[in-house]
Amino acid sequence: MTTRTPGNIHLKAARVKAGFSSQSALADALRIGTRQVSRWERDDPPWPQPDQRAALTALLGQTMEQLGFTDPDSGLRGAGAAAIATAGLAAVPIRPGAATQPASVAVDFRAVTHAHRHLYWSLAPAALHPAVIAHATLGCAFLAETDGQTHRSVATALAETWLLAGRIEFFDLNKPEQARATLQRALQAASEAQDDLMGSAILAHTAFIPGWAGQREDALETMAAARAYARRATAGAEFWAWLDAVEAECETHCGNMPAALQLITRAEETLDTGPAHARPAWMDWFSPVRLAGFKGNAQLRAGHLPQARATLLTALDDLPEEEGKQRSVIYGDLAAVEAADGRIQEACDHLRKALAQLEITPYAAGRQRVRDVRRALVPHQDQPCVRDFDEVNFGWNNTVSALAR
Structure with missing residues (x-):
């Protein structure tokens, strides 16, 4: 008598825990065939493709090793190089519930999402973040009480809301692991909406986390997934250029x-010759400037100081008045150019x-640029201009804010 083996119980348990009650449900979320999921849930499952690995770890919140897979190269790589902690975040319902909410709820929920998107560029991030998280929690409740097109509309706005929360956590609050968990929620909501372009944007933002930590393989693997999602969507030139910029x-x-530098050159060429599809309204974080x-x-990091100076000064001149956060970053980079020169x-x-x-538009990335340049100026800290800067930089407001981080 043949004894039936239990198969890959780790993946099956994670799938059910995440709300995918059947193999076909997970297959639909991953845009693959049910047979592929079935193969993964057998003993000794095959190693998934890079985009599949990134999507699996993001959707199920566990590493490939925890999901029962073995890297053939014996090195644990993948978009989820560490388990994603999701404590404190509302769960994203995986399937539509009973339609107890009217269709108008999607319009109302989306309106607040759009308002938060615009407020991000002017309101202090620490003040906006709790409101965005509360709105996302409300969206999760609505998602469980809607179906059909209303469900998808709420899911689309919810994915954008979770994405904004993750952006604030990563770029403004310097909390990359918290951002990782939040972006997982965003990807789950995008899956509910069946929005490949939003999924691509979320995965690309997720790539920043290992990328900024110097984990190149993880970052590139997640970018491969982002590009796969973009190919399934109607992505325009600006979106493809942004992926190269990320x-x-x-x-x-x-x-x-x-x-x-090669990727940036390709991005510039894409903006000139790429597909002319309009960019989505939520993609307000990128432009030629x-x-x-x-x-x-x-160019600065490559040591090309004259070119970096010229590029940054032109960008500063072309930057719209309302782009205060980016302005602080460019000033910081220009300071770094001059310090290096x-x-x-x-x-x-x-x-x-x-x-x-x-002072006008607080931004952690801009603040970090200032901090890095000041450290580079330590050999010159007795010069009057550095002392004068320190009088401002180490005033009460800046010092208390820095210590509170």
Whole structure:
């Protein structure tokens, strides 16, 4: 008598825990065949493709090892290199519930989502974040009480809301692991909405987390998943250029400057010749000017100081008035250029402008740029211009804010 083996009980348990009651439900969320999921739930399951690994770890909140897979190269790679802690976040309902809410709930919920999107650029992130999380929690409740097109509309707005929360946590609050958990929720909501373009945007944001930590393989693997989702959607030139810019920034943080500069060149070419589909309304974080900021930073890190200076000054001139957060970053990068070039007075001038902008629009990325340049100025800290800057930088407001981080 043949004894039936239990198969990959780890994946099955994680699937059920995440709300996918059948193999076909998980297959639908991953946009693959049910047979593939069936193969994964057998003994000795095959190693999934990069985009599938990224989607699995994001949707189920566990590493590939925890899901019962063995890396053939004996190295644990993947978008979820560590288990994603999700404590404290509302669960995203995986399937539509009974339609107890009217269709108008989607319109009302979406309106608040749009308002939060616009407020991000002017309101202090620490003040906005609790409201965004509360709105996401409400959206999860609505998702369980809607069906059909209303359910999908709520899910789309919910994915954007979770994405905004994750952006605040990563870029503004310096909480990458919290952002990882939040972006997992965003991806689950995008799956409910069957929105491949939103899924691509969420995965690309997720790639920042390992990328900024210098974990190049994890970042590139997650970017491969983001590109796979974008290919399934109607992505325009700006979206494809942004994906290249994200990957370029990850390569920059990992010290691979030739690859970063090559990606930025490709992004510039894509903006000129790529598909002319309109970008989605929620993609308000990228533009040709923003790409110039990416480029200037990459040139700076590559040691191309004259080119970086020219690129950043042009970007600063072209930057819209309302882009205060990006302005603080560009001032910080310009200060870094001048510090590296031995122009200490000019570096301090840019630092003071960055601080003035940060008083108006607080931004952790901009603050970190200022901090990094000040550290580079330690050998020159007895110069009058550095001392004058310190009088502002180490005033009560800035010092208390820094210690509170």
